[in-house]
Structures are given as C-alpha cells and as structure tokens.
Amino acid sequence: MAADQLSLVFQALADPIRRAILTRLTNGDATVAELAEPFNVTQPAISRHLKVLEAAGLISRSRRATARLSHLEAEPLRDVTTWLARYQRFWDESHERLDELLAALQNNRQNGTDRAEAVPTKGNEDG
Amino acid sequence: MAADQLSLVFQALADPIRRAILTRLTNGDATVAELAEPFNVTQPAISRHLKVLEAAGLISRSRRATARLSHLEAEPLRDVTTWLARYQRFWDESHERLDELLAALQNNRQNGTDRAEAVPTKGNEDG
DNA sequence: TTGTTTCAAAACGAGTAGGTTAAATATGCG
DNA sequence: CGCATATTTAACCTACTCGTTTTGAAACAA
Helix, strand or coil: CCCCHHHHHHHHHCCHHHHHHHHHHCCCCEEHHHHHCCCCCCHHHHHHHHHHHHHCCCEEEEEECCEEEEEECCHHHHHHHHHHHCCHHHHCHHHHHHHHHHHHHHHHCCCCCCCCCCCCCCCCCCC | CCCCHHHHHHHHHCCHHHHHHHHHHCCCCEEHHHHHCCCCCCHHHHHHHHHHHHHCCCEEEEEECCEEEEEECCHHHHHHHHHHHCCHHHHCHHHHHHHHHHHHHHHHCCCCCCCCCCCCCCCCCCC
16 A cells, blocks of 8 residues: 555566566667567556556656657666665675674664664664 | 566565565564564564565574574575666666667677577566 | 547456464473 | 463455456547
8 A cells, every 4th residue: 555665666576577578678668569569468467567667666658649658767776776785795795794793883882873774663664 | 476586586575564674684683573573563474574585585594492583695685686787777877878879789789699688588577 | 520549447356465363383491 | 291482374354466358548540
C-alpha cells in the first residue's frame, strides 16, 4: 500500500520482464508493441509492467501519433546505488575486518552524529 | 515462481522492514528477538522476513544456545551493483550524450562481443 | 463520420506476500 | 526428566501481483 519510493523501485526491479524492458530502453525509446515483442505475454500485460515502471519513476512516457513511447529515467537507480554503497565494505573481503572494527568503534562513542545508521524507531523504515 | 537469484534479491530489498534488518546487521549479528524489537510486527513475521533474506543469500544463520543469530551476507548486493552499473551513464547527465553516442557506435559494429546487452530472446530475462 | 491502429482499463482467476494467533520444535538448565 | 526460552511451522486471512480476455478510448486517415 503506497510504499516509499525506494520500495517501489526495488519492487519494479524484482521482475525479469521489467528489467529486460529497462535494458531495452537503454537502446532508445520504444513503443509498447516493440517492448512486448520479445516476450510471451500479451500486450496488456506489458502495458501494466510499464505502469509499474512509471510509478517507480524508472520510465517516462510521451505520444507519437497513436503510439506511446517509453523513455528510460535512470535517476531512481542512482538512489538505489546510493543505498547499496553503504554495504560495499561488507562484500569487500580485504577490508571487512577493518571496517567491522571501525563500526564497533563508532558504536562505542555514542555521540549521535547525523551519519548514524540508527535502527528505525518503532514503526519501521530503514536508515 | 522460483525466480532467478537477482529477482529474489530485489524482491527481498523491496520491503522496508527487510532493508532495516540488513541495516541493523551492519552493526553485528543479532537474534530474532533483537531484530523484531524495533517493529510493530510479531516475532513470527520477522522470522519469515529472515527466511526471505536467507533465500536471497543476504543473510546466513547460526545458533547460540536457543537463540539463532543472523549474519549479514552482502555478496548478492555486489551483483545488484554490477547490474546497476550498466545504467550509471544514464543518470550521469554530463556524460549522457557522449555515452549514447558510444552506445550507438557499439551497436553499429555488431560483432557479438560478450558485453552486448542484447534484448532477451523470446521467453524473457534481462541482459 | 467511419474505420484502423495502438494502447489502456475493466473484470476475472491463480498464486504469492505479509500479517496474525496458536501449536510444535530445539536447546539448555535444575 | 520436566521446564523455560527462543524460534519455527501451521493454519488462516486479506490484499496484491501477474497473467488472461474483452471492452473502451485516443489519434489519425479516408
């Protein structure tokens, strides 16, 4: 129900067809029919995938005669990357030990700086 | 059903509670009860969130007496970042024009190198 | 206006997601 | 063993997702 933007983006990316559509759009704008062509699903199904992508801000749309063009909007992917950056040190084996130590140190001095990754307050949301 | 790994990861990340759990785990391993504490959901609900995260490869689990510890496994996030890297040029305004040109050039010389982002063959999947 | 093309919306069904409560399971203690 | 603690599983509910087919709407051409 009306999730936050980041959730909408992740949700949109969770479907292989939608990811493939985004990949296709890196080659340029395309009509619904063009986007539907590679898949074994009907046109209304693609139409709804596009609606999901649009709600996530991953595409924008325009008209050309009776056709509707989809255009890639990669901005939300930047936000995803930003969110992911925080975890980069955890998959970087060579630095993992050091960074765990640093994290422990930052936990110890508990002066609440604004860069804290505080556990969400009762209710939810991530940092 | 039984989606590919990347879809599982995106799906897992699409829930704010699960993202918050991952954030919490950057501070160190935690029990189910500890992970449940910040949220207004029951403990079995968290238990199932953890199951989703484990299926996506984002956490591993171990025992300590009766408790079960969750441990962050960031490796799948590296794959996500890899997938996203392909789109970086599309949100990098200053390079967008240039990169579109480069993409066009690489489309023109159609010697199928392994870095091609071919549209999926009839069936689905993204590149 | 009539028709054609291209797409969106409506209505439906099967399956999944995420929540609950209540019961089952695993581990360690006295 | 008998019990407490911590967590999982089962059963159930509601709501959403993703697909379908059918119907409706927008843009344009004749």
